[in-house]
Amino acid sequence: MTKEIPHIEFNPATTNNFGFEIVPIKDIAKSKNEHKHNPELPHQLKFYNLIFFTEGFGRHFIDFKWYSVQKNSLVYLTKDQVNAFEFSEGLNGYCIIFTEEYFVNSFLNLTNDFVFRLFNPELFSPILQIPKKSEFVNYFNLLLNEYGNSQSFNHKNIINSLLTILISKAENLKQNLTFHISDASKVVVYQNFISLIEKNLTKSRSANFYAKELAISYKHLNTICKELINKTAKNVIDDFIILQAKRNLINSTTTSSELAYKLGFEDPTNFTKYFKKNTGLTPKSFLKSLSKD
Structure with missing residues (x-):
């Protein structure tokens, strides 16, 4: 870009x-x-x-x-x-x-x-x-x-x-x-889960951490995520982080290394590996793919 x-x-x-x-x-x-x-x-x-x-x-x-x-x-x-x-x-x-x-x-x-x-x-x-x-x-x-x-x-x-x-x-x-969410309490838990990810993005990418913060078991959190969006709790965390990464990467003022630290990664290399694992692309390749669309 x-x-x-x-x-x-x-x-x-x-x-x-x-x-x-x-x-x-x-x-x-x-x-x-x-x-x-x-x-x-x-x-x-x-x-x-x-x-x-x-x-x-x-x-x-x-x-x-x-x-x-x-x-x-x-x-x-x-x-x-x-x-x-x-x-x-x-x-x-x-x-x-x-x-x-x-x-x-x-x-x-x-x-x-x-x-x-x-x-x-x-x-x-x-x-x-x-x-x-x-x-x-x-x-x-x-x-x-x-x-x-x-x-x-x-x-x-x-x-x-x-x-x-x-x-x-x-x-x-x-x-x-689509489907009817009959149990509103599950939506509330999911809503709180997303809010916690936003606040603790740089602190932890562990589903167990967020389950503990929500005062529920990892299994219960996982079940709610699967019922509502057909994803595991870890998938939700990873998807959220990747989306934030993509939104930041398309700004030329943010380098991949700067973003790595901003998102809580101790090393830019770890961020690149994490990004590629979840998208199939390196941050640089992702930016190139956008210019082709």
Whole structure:
């Protein structure tokens, strides 16, 4: 990579906003030469983004993987994820974007485990295919119409309510199309597990360490991970570290050696071996593979 990956801040086109905006994909495609970054190249979001494709076929790049998208595909992008568009002919839709502050303040009536599931690529695929006759489409159109009518009475609260309903409808579909998490306590344990990994990334890569911190047995932690995402606890730890490594590596200001120490490896060679064991590539080869996509 020749330059640092762009970090995209929330920058609404209008001043009459409250941390929320809906942007047509065709507008992003048309104005890509006006942006400081090319949206068809990897960039890191500093806000939340729900992309709803309304027609066409194509691909979208999310955390170093290309995903196929089509009409009625809903893409979940959380803050700090790396993504890139592919502006295929005929592919249209809308980006529903909002800041972390808006996210925190607008969904106070939703449970913590619901919010955690909402933007969690480990629990669910970042792509949800919405059925043709789903109520989701109706509520999306209501949201789009209300957004375009900014002078309407109680506009902000209507937007908040419609977005909450829209997200809830999508989550219902997600549960029906994949699996239903009947035991919310397991989600809480998993959520705490992920939080501990984030806080102790440089301290330990041992599943036993995190089980002890959670005050449960290694076997119980492993069982929860397998039930929720079909991975072992160690797989979850390794995947988390590798993703953080990839996100850091694509910044030219971070060398592989610096990153090794940043992630808690005592020696850069050990980091290179760890990275290759989990990806099949050395850090250098990984960067070269990105330039080919």
